[in-house]
Amino acid sequence: MSKKILLEHIDVPGIETLAVYREKGGYASVEKALKTMTPDAIVEEVKKSGLRGRGGAGFPTGMKWSFLAKPEGVARYLVCNADESEPGTFKDRYLMEKIPHALIEGMITSSFALGANTSYIYVRGEYFYIIKILEKAIADAYAAGWLGKNILGTGYDLDLYVQAGAGAYICGEETALLESLEGKRGNPRIKPPFPAIAGLYGCPTVVNNVETIAAVVPIVNNGGDWYAGIGIGKSSGTKLISASGHINKPGVYEIEMGITVEDFIYSDEYCGGIKNGKKLKAVVAGGSSVPILPADLILTTANGEKRLMSYESLADGGFASGTMLGSGGFIVMDETTSIVQNLHTFARFYHHESCGQCSPCREGTGWMEKILHKILDGHGTLEDVNLLWEIQRKIEGNTICPLGDAAAWPVASAIRHFRHEFEEYVKNPAAIKNVKHYHNMHGLATA
Amino acid sequence: MSEIKFNDETLALVQSIIKRYPEGKQKSALLPLLHLAQAEFDGWLSAPVMDYVASLLNIKPIEVYEVASFYSMYNLNPVGKCLLEVCRTSSCWLRGANEIVAHIENKLGIKDGETTADGKFTLKTVECLGSCGTAPMLQIGADFHENLTFEKVDALINDWSNKTEHSKYLDNSTFRKN
Ligand SMILES: Cc1cc2nc3c(=O)[nH]c(=O)nc-3n(C[C@H](O)[C@H](O)[C@H](O)COP(=O)(O)O)c2cc1C
Ligand code: SF4
Ligand code: FES
Numbered sequence: 357m358s359k360k361i362l363l364e365h366i367d368v369p370g371i372e373t374l375a376v377y378r379e380k381g382g383y384a385s386v387e388k389a390l391k392t393m394t395p396d397a398i399v400e401e402v403k404k405s406g407l408r409g410r411g412g413a414g415f416p417t418g419m420k421w422s423f424l425a426k427p428e429g430v431a432r433y434l435v436c437n438a439d440e441s442e443p444g445t446f447k448d449r450y451l452m453e454k455i456p457h458a459l460i461e462g463m464i465t466s467s468f469a470l471g472a473n474t475s476y477i478y479v480r481g482e483y484f485y486i487i488k489i490l491e492k493a494i495a496d497a498y499a500a501g502w503l504g505k506n507i508l509g510t511g512y513d514l515d516l517y518v519q520a521g522a523g524a525y526i527c528g529e530e531t532a533l534l535e536s537l538e539g540k541r542g543n544p545r546i547k548p549p550f551p552a553i554a555g556l557y558g559c560p561t562v563v564n565n566v567e568t569i570a571a572v573v574p575i576v577n578n579g580g581d582w583y584a585g586i587g588i589g590k591s592s593g594t595k596l597i598s599a600s601g602h603i604n605k606p607g608v609y610e611i612e613m614g615i616t617v618e619d620f621i622y623s624d625e626y627c628g629g630i631k632n633g634k635k636l637k638a639v640v641a642g643g644s645s646v647p648i649l650p651a652d653l654i655l656t657t658a659n660g661e662k663r664l665m666s667y668e669s670l671a672d673g674g675f676a677s678g679t680m681l682g683s684g685g686f687i688v689m690d691e692t693t694s695i696v697q698n699l700h701t702f703a704r705f706y707h708h709e710s711c712g713q714c715s716p717c718r719e720g721t722g723w724m725e726k727i728l729h730k731i732l733d734g735h736g737t738l739e740d741v742n743l744l745w746e747i748q749r750k751i752e753g754n755t756i757c758p759l760g761d762a763a764a765w766p767v768a769s770a771i772r773h774f775r776h777e778f779e780e781y782v783k784n785p786a787a788i789k790n791v792k793h794y795h796n797m798h799g800l801a802t803a
Numbered sequence: 804m805s806e807i808k809f810n811d812e813t814l815a816l817v818q819s820i821i822k823r824y825p826e827g828k829q830k831s832a833l834l835p836l837l838h839l840a841q842a843e844f845d846g847w848l849s850a851p852v853m854d855y856v857a858s859l860l861n862i863k864p865i866e867v868y869e870v871a872s873f874y875s876m877y878n879l880n881p882v883g884k885c886l887l888e889v890c891r892t893s894s895c896w897l898r899g900a901n902e903i904v905a906h907i908e909n910k911l912g913i914k915d916g917e918t919t920a921d922g923k924f925t926l927k928t929v930e931c932l933g934s935c936g937t938a939p940m941l942q943i944g945a946d947f948h949e950n951l952t953f954e955k956v957d958a959l960i961n962d963w964s965n966k967t968e969h970s971k972y973l974d975n976s977t978f979r980k981n
Contacts, residue, residue: 431825440933441930441931441933442931443892443893443894443930443931443935444893444894444931444935445931445933445935446933446934446935446936448933449933449934474825480933481834481838481874481876481972482876482932482933482942482972483933484838484945484972484973484977485945485946485947487973487977487978488945488973488976488977491977491978491979492979494979495979515823515981517823517981518978518979519823519831519834519835520834520835520838520973521834521874522834522837522838522874522875522876522877523874523875523876523877523929524873524874524875525930536834537831538828538830538831539830539831539832539833539834539860539862539866539870540830540870541869541870541873542873542874557825557828598935598936599936600894600897600935600936600938601893601894601897601898601935602897602898606935606936606937606938607936608936640893644892644893644931685935687893687894687897687935689897693897697896698893698896698897701891701892701893701896702892702893704930705892705930705931708875708930709930711873
């Protein structure tokens with residue numbers, strides 16, 4: 357059942373080194389691409405593969421690549437988004453730490469396809485130990501002739517650099533990332549123009565997630581049709597899922613798209629069921645930004661079909677009863693979890709991370725955090741719950757970048773599916789004590 | 804106060820980092836340079852240190868201040884030798900982050916954001932560090948400490964009580980000399 361493509365060699369000792377990575381067939385896609393394919397032919401294979409952006413939005417990668425402007429004499433850039441800061445997401449870190457050359461190989465093959473001669477990997481600053489691993493791997497790749505001038509004697513030149521961020525979730529938004537890479541505050545740009553026309557230093561630029569870039573390697577090696585045959589429908593291929601929360605086996609799992617959510621949560625191959633034999637209460641399936649769903653709706657759609665791990669199935673029912681695959685940050689909550697307290701951690705997060713450019717986001721995220729704090733302190737009223745709903749509604753769709761929506765959706769979905777819990781908090785503040793008590797009962801496993 | 808100047812090795816690294824960007828785009832080196840400055844100058848960015856970084860990149864000091872104040876990893880005030888950054892977002896909260904924070908607060912006698920009187924420890928709660936599958940967790944410098952228990956936290960604090968250097972995200976071997 358488990359289908360490993362990106363993580364096929366994850367357990368091979370020494371796979372983080374260039375030598376072992378090469379032994380396992382590493383860098384074959386660079387040879388094939390540079391020596392036997394045209395850039396356009398690579399873009400065509402990526403289109404055929406149906407690969408969709410793994411950073412969260414799921415935009416078709418081949419289509420994004422074909423939008424890249426190619427004015428004569430102007431540099432083009434490929435920038436890899438390794439900012440990975442969406443709460444619940446840690447797959448890019450895993451891939452970069454364990455198989456750094458998979459990303460570097462993907463960057464070379466993809467840069468060639470896009471006609472970029474300088475590319476950057478923007479890594480969140482908190483991952484400095486990963487930056488060190490990548491820098492070492494890049495140095496080795498240069499020494500072996502995979503990077504630099506005249507790669508494999510084909511006349512293709514590529515320089516690849518790692519850029520360190522410095523703590524700002526918003527720099528994962530692609531235009532904020534480009535601002536940050538230019539040495540500025542991470543304020544998202546107004547679009548259009550899109551980066552494909554005017555990105556880094558005003559030049560045509562493609563920004564792709566780590567996992568997206570890594571997936572280009574097997575696509576070039578085996579062909580787009582092969583990749584399109586894996587997975588289900590428009591959710592082709594495999595996806596790295598970061599599983600966390602109240603499960604027996606947290607970690608990063610590569611799944612073939614289309615397995616059931618139920619299988620993912622309960623099978624020993626993946627999460628291994630809920631910790632301490634408790635019952636499932638709710639899941640945030642795609643990172644903090646996507647709507648939370650109660651147990652029944654995450655396991656089956658409103659139509660009673662088994663919910664699958666795919667873009668389409670997770671979104672089935674729209675926001676009324678569905679959610680999104682997002683970044684694949686899969687956070688599981690057991691029956692003792694307070695949805696209101698969990699939401700407070702999200703609201704605090706978005707308030708902290710708002711860049712402050714748009715008033716609905718800057719002010720709204722602060723209000724939402726404060727109201728939730730008030731409710732948790734036992735001073736909330738029913739009007740506060742209604743006010744929360746109103747605020748999130750007024751943020752959504754009214755901001756420069758999607759962080760506003762991302763802050764609104766968790767609030768909207770928590771109230772939509774768990775309104776009774778908010779009401780219990782405001783009607784019966786004593787309930788809060790019990791919840792806190794429950795929470796403490798999780799305790800901390802002592803070593 | 805002694806003159807603010809990177810040591811020779813760091814200065815060479817700075818030149819190599821600036822070369823990573825096209826001619827005239829040296830401002831792109833600002834974030835890495837601020838990291839190097841914080842690591843070399845006692846774990847925080849004073850105004851004179853930021854002015855020095857501005858002079859290295861030939862940009863205005865305000866261009867450095869506005870960036871330094873935007874990103875959460877830059878400390879604009881002195882911090883303790885050991886900066887304990889504890890994640891408190893959802894996945895960590897679900898697995899006991901609040902209890903870890905409370906434990907550290909009790910043990911060190913400080914609250915979130917404070918530094919111990921001896922200048923050894925600063926406690927800072929932070930947002931998701933991408934370690935949710937190994938929650939609860941905290942970061943000291945570049946090191947992730949995961950699947951925390953009270954015992955693990957106690958051992959870390961014990962360890963750091965005896966150290967004299969500052970916790971750091973990077974050193975001069977982190978970035979490749981290109
Ligand atoms: C607030 C915000 C944060 C984001 N964070 C990330 C991130 O950490 N990593 C990522 O790859 N994409 C992130 N994205 C999505 C990027 O803007 C962009 O869509 C993505 O990097 C494109 O790559 P892909 O098409 O390969 O997914 C974020 C978007 C927003 C609005
Ligand atoms: S929505 Fe929020 S984060 Fe995005 S640009 Fe506006 S203020 Fe900044
Ligand atoms: S929630 Fe703590 S590391 Fe992600």
